[in-house]
Amino acid sequence: MEFLQENILLLIVFTPLAAGLFILLLPDDEKTLIRWLALILSFIPLAFTLYAWFNYNRWEAGLQFQIFAEWFPSIGSNFHLAADGISLPMLLLTTILTPLAILTSFNIDERIRVYMFLFLLLETAMLGLFVSMDLVIFFIFWELGLVPMYFLIRHWGGKDRRYASFKFIIYTMAGSLGLLLAIQVIGLSMGTFDIITLMDRWVNFQSDTLPNTGLPVDVVKNVAFWAFVIAFAIKIPIWPFHTWLPDAHTEAPTAGSMILAGVLLKLGAYGFIRLVIPLFPEQAHVAAGVLAIAGMLSIILGGYAAFGQWDFKRLVAYSSISHMGFVVLGIAVMAWVYGAEATNGKMVSDAIYATNGAVLQMFNHGLSAAAMFFLVGVVYERTHTRQLKEYGGIWTVVPFFGAALVFTSMASLGLPGLNGFVSEFMVVRGAWNPFTIQLALSMLGLLMTGAYILKGIGFTLHGPLNPKWKNLKDMTMREHLVIWPLMILMLSIGVWPRWILAIINDTVTRIFT
Amino acid sequence: MSEELLTVFTWLTPAGPLLTFFVIILLFNRFKTLSWVLAWLGILSSWIFGWTVAFNIIGDFFENYEHLVENPTVVASSIAWIPAGTFQQWLRIGVAADALTAIMLIMVPFVTTGIFVYSVGYLRWGEGRGVNPVKGKPNHDGIDPLFSRFFAFMSLFAGAMLLLVVADDLLLLFIGWELMGLCSYLLIGFWYARTYDNPEATPPRKAAVKAFLTTRIGDVFMLLGIVFFYRVFGTLTFTDAFTAESLENAVNLIGVGLIAVMVLLLFAGTVGKSAQWPLHVWLPEAMEGPTPVSAVIHAAAMVSAGVYLMLRLFPLVAVAIDTVPQAGIIIGGIGAFTAFMAATIAVTQNDVKRVLAYSTISQLGYMIAAIGVGAYIAAAFHLITHAFFKSTLFLGSGSIIHGMEHGAEHVHDHHTDPQDMTNMGGLRKKMPFTFWTFLIAGFALSGFPIITAGFWSKDEILAETWFEGGQGEVLAFIIFWALVIGAFLTAFYTMRQISMVFLGNSRTKLAEHAQESNRFMVVPLVALAFFAVTLGWGGIPEDFPIFGPILKENFFHEFVGTTVEATLEELAELGVISGGIEAIPTNNFPLIASITVALSGLFLGWWVYGRKSLETGQQDPLVRPLGPLYTFLFHKWWWDELYQKVIIQPTKTFSRKVVYELVDKGIIDGTLHLIGRSVFRLGYYMKRFEEVVITGGVDWLKDQVLSLAQEFRTIQTGRIQEYILVSVLIGWALIVVVLLINSGVLDGILN
Amino acid sequence: MIPLWWYLVVAALLFCIGLYGVMARRNAVAILMAVELMLNAVNINLIAFWRYTDPADTTGMAWAIFVLAVAAAEAAVGLALIISIYRSRDSVVAEELDTLKY
Secondary structure, three states, rough: OOOHHHHHHHEEEEHHHHHHHHHHHOOOOOHHHHHHHHHHHHHHHHHHHHHHHHHHOOOOOOEOOOOOOEEHHHOEEEEEEOOOOHHHHHHHHHHHHHHHHHHHHHHOOHHHHHHHHHHHHHHHHHHHHEOOOOOHHHHHHHHHHHHHHHHHHHHOOOOOOHHHHHHHHEEEEEEHHHHHHHHHHHHHHHHOOOOOOOOOOOOOOOOEEOOOOOOHHHHHHHHHHHHHHHHHHHHHOOOOOOOOHHHHHHHHHHHHHOOOOHHHHHHHHHHHHHHHHHOHHHHHHHHHHHHHHHHHHHHHHHHHHOOOOEHHHHHHHHHHHHHHHHHHHHHHHHHHHHHHOOOHHHHHHHHHHHHHHHHHHHHHHHHHHHHHHHHHHHHHHHOOOOOOHHHHHHHOOHHHHHHHHHHHHHHOOOOOOOHHHHHHHHHHHHHHOOOHHHHHHHHHHHHHHHHHHHHHHHHHHHOOOOHHOOOOOOOHHHHHHHHHHHHHHHHHHHHHHHHHHHHHHHHHHHHHH | OOOOHHHHHHHHHHHHHHHHHHHHOOOOOOOOHHHHHHHHHHHHHHHHHHHHHHHHHHHHHHOHHHHHHHHOHHHHHHHHEOOOOHHHHHHOOOOOOEEHHHHHHHHHHHHHHHHHHHHHHHOOOOOOOOOOOOOOOOOOOOOOOHHHHHHHHHHHHHHHHHHHHHEEHHHHHHHHHHHHHHHHHHHHHHOOOOOOOOOOOOOOHHHHHHOOOOOOHHHHHHHHHHHHHHHHHHHOOOOOOOHHHHHHHHHHHHHHHHHHHHHHHHHHHHHHHHHOOOOOOOOHHHHHHOOHHHHHHHHHOOOOHHHHHHHOHHHHHHHHHHOHHHHHHHHHHHHHHHHHHHHHHHHHEEEEHHHHHHHHHHHHHHHHHHHHHHHHHHHHHHHHHHHHHHHHHHHHHHHHHHHHHHHHHHHHHOOOOEEHHHHHHHHHOHHHHHHHHHHHHHHHHOOOOOOHHHHHHHHHHHHHHHHHHHOOOOOHHHHHHHHHHHHHHHHHHHHHHHHHHHHOOOOOHHHHOOOOOOOHHHHHHHHHHHHHHHHHHHHOOOOOHHHHHOOOHHHHHHHHHHHHHHHHHHHHHHOOOOOOOOOOOOOOHHHHHHHHHHHHHHHHHHHHHHOOOOOOOOOOOOOOOHOOHHHHHHHHHHHHHHHHHHHHHHHHHHHHHHHHHHHHHOOOHHHHHHHHHHHHHHHHHHHHHHHHHHHHHHHHHHHHHHHHHHHHHHHOOOOOHHHHHHHHHHHHHHHHHHHHHHHHHHHHHOO | OOOHHHHHHHHHHHHHHHHHHHHHEEHHHHHHHHHHHHHHHHHHHHHHHHHOOOOOHHHHHHHHHHHHHHHHHHHHHHHHHHHHHHHHOOEEEEEHOOOOOO
């Protein structure tokens, strides 16, 4: 047990990679074996994460399960992993969604071995990022996440996959270029890449020029801040950096979309919470208003654009932009209060609400977006069309699918009693005071959420049955197994948010007090 | 009863139906009979728990009035729900029960139970004759295939409403509120596959979307109001926020102006939910759902929720309308305008349910107007009486439609609209129970003097507005007269409806062969109609001639008054507001006005429509005298068309054309593609440079070397003897050179 | 006594005859024999220089014997090669063995 306790993060992060490499050794034609093995092996990280979840000490809500090893001493980079109440929900989300995505991929037939390997590699990258406490390690995992996704879209995607995958990787790479440079400048001048050390040394650096480079501190801080912001903004994505997302989502295979929307987008938001705000509190405070406006634009324009879609998958993709806008709004409040010179109890309470809400919204959106993409995938697989106008009245023939779609849509819409509401309420609560106008305008996006969600439901399920789909089959057992865990989680957070929020809240409260 | 047990009961009140929803959906979706039995059990449990709590509070009222006034909240219990900050700061949600809750707990489970009973009959109509029932459409020849689903949704609806009623904080209230929004969406669109030949008719699925989105407009404002409330009060719990100290603190903190803004934000939720102008358009179209749904939306739940919210928030509302007159003007003005406008529309409608829908909007307007002038109890009273008579009317209309559909089955005519009143007439004999209950409830709606409940509650609203007007508020006068005209129109269209449906001759074969509905439907009608009359007697003013002295005290007024009385008095003492609530003196003028308009409206309605039966295909007698005004009213003041042109179409165009195609695809992606293409172009030139200059140069050099080598290769003959010969010759030559150098012969030349 | 240069002249002539044979003869066997002549010319030189310069030192004689041994080995290998070539190409004419050319 002691071994487990001490190395739990290593186990969580690298089991998927080991599993993937093992699968790569299998013969290519053992398709059934590969599928089942991938599925079963992907449960191991989940089990480890659950172990970490239950052994996490809430009373000491700081970083836990630390792993520290010398790694690249000549540049001062160490292999440092740790988890706190913000990482843990993300780990849980990733490890829950990956088995479900693999289960969803059982119908993939072509080069399944490589496919599964890429998926598991992707999982390692995502998990690693959520627990990295060293900028270099962070960046490595960050880039590592791009590659498998690129190939997943490129090889198993829809008909415009070349364009979409290219746009995806180039756009994100362009963003990470600045990130890399900024990381290097920070590391070079401070002599360490350790995030915890930098939170003190870099933030409180008192001098006009940086050691080793002689660059002016103010300029570097501002430039590095914006480099960080743009890299993460592309990933979230914040309007107007969002156009890669609908394309990538629309063309990616169903499971790819699930992971892309479910976890990959959160990497950006996590970067904000873990790096941008703690490392650049002053700059973030100044830019908080801009961030809030960007979040507002994401919410509103994402909602409008989603409403304008006739392609169901694209509609859901745009809804992701709108929902992630709430995360951005929450982050803006966090930035505003964290970097403020003087705070009072009400401001702190605003920030705690908003940050809790942002983290929970990340988790919630992970669940509901994954479920939405899955359901779109289910109907696409049966009808081979994503055009809303070509569906019609299929609730009559696929009652369970209809029920699941309504349920998931309502979670996505933010119906009280389901998960989305709790986080949106918290963000709205936190954002009311600092960003009243942005928030009030964002409500327009919330209204559009209703409009596009009902548009999606209305055109698929309602109306007279299109005779083409007379013989549509309802969801199979495998598909039930994918959607049920998601629905249960959505309901559980909606009804009793404490089970997850308590852990988030402990850490967030510590940040602000 | 002990307080702990009462607390548990309060928690359990909404639990039954909510649980039923999950049980039916997850387990018994296939078992139709079991489903409705379960739904009944669920709502019965709510009924029992709810009434136990309610009558305990009423018992407190009678036993210990002073204590109840000092401690109006009998039950209050909460749990920490959303973690934020330290445990003390966590957001708590909970339930509470006071007098206002009590009267709602009496009304909601009772009416809902009646509707549940009725639904069984309604959806099992023609049982046993069914062949091939179609999902998602009304079936005239068999049990609805989605019977279980219907009861599951209805249970959720009832549970959500009860949750809202017992909620002690805005968040739990909002949860119930939104859940009802969902249920209304699902139930209005219950017959999701239904289509109409008439392209102008709204199919249920569109009506459902309209209902959900229109109310959501109000809801998003309400959400802002909630967070504003939370930020200011530091809590969402009513019992904590609505103490005099807390309210005074809030006023000192942000000033009365912002308090009024907060109230108006929250009021926006009411406008949406209670279908007030300008968000009233969803309610008439909500008629597309099965009739029990209309009843539950219009009477027991949904629309009552909006008014209930305002009543629940009344201490806050009171501060706002007392200190900021504009707030009262807006709330009261919207209410009065809605009451008047909807009444005028109702006069011209021919759909039996649509008349009732506009009448609901109109009556809700009365309640909102009452709140706008601070008539808290009058609004609550009208809310309760309205729930009873309006549910009777709706269930009655469902019964009429079923009767007509029965006739349609009988004569095999499926083209005549069974809901159109011009196709009815003379149903009095064919459907006696429906007729009498409808008549009673209709008279209650019209405010038929003395007997009916509607008279007392409406009279109280009129009296309050008149009283406020007497205080020198001009607006209250305008509101008063708008409401009086509205009351006249109400009586008129009610009598018009009764005449067109029940009196005279049958105008179609459908009406001729109509038949009384089954007992599942009749029993709730009778029960509800009973209360539509008697309930009013609980709220007769003390100083009303004859009746007042008999009843000694105005029970309703005193009882519901306990909820806010103490708080408002304290507020008045603190100087935050000018006065508390007290019974106003009976004034004869509004009373006479009320009686006059009710009776004259009823009489005129009968004179125009009932005295001489309409003939088949006859034009409405009002068309000629009203002229273009009739068209205007018939088209509901063109609101729908206006919204369609001004809001909906632009939104669609904006979403697709501007946001997606222009901004995303055009500007953003255009810029990206421009960058991408420039980079590609640059890459192309670099490639050309490489091809021409670098690769070309190297190739040239290579070619030169190669051709030189071509020249030289011939010397390699492969014959060893030749090589040796050459070697020997070179050796000789070298020897000669060496010898020459050594011998010094060449010295002269080299130097 | 016969002077040293007599021997040297004989050896030089012999060497030249050998060289001529190597360069001019077409038959590979003859070329081999001419090579032998050249080796023997060298031997004569070695013996002559030994006898006329330092008869006490046996180095010169040892070299001569070494050259004889090498010559014998060379003849053996050379003949074997020639036979092998003959077998594969049916010819031992030097001009025709020109596969080393470009």
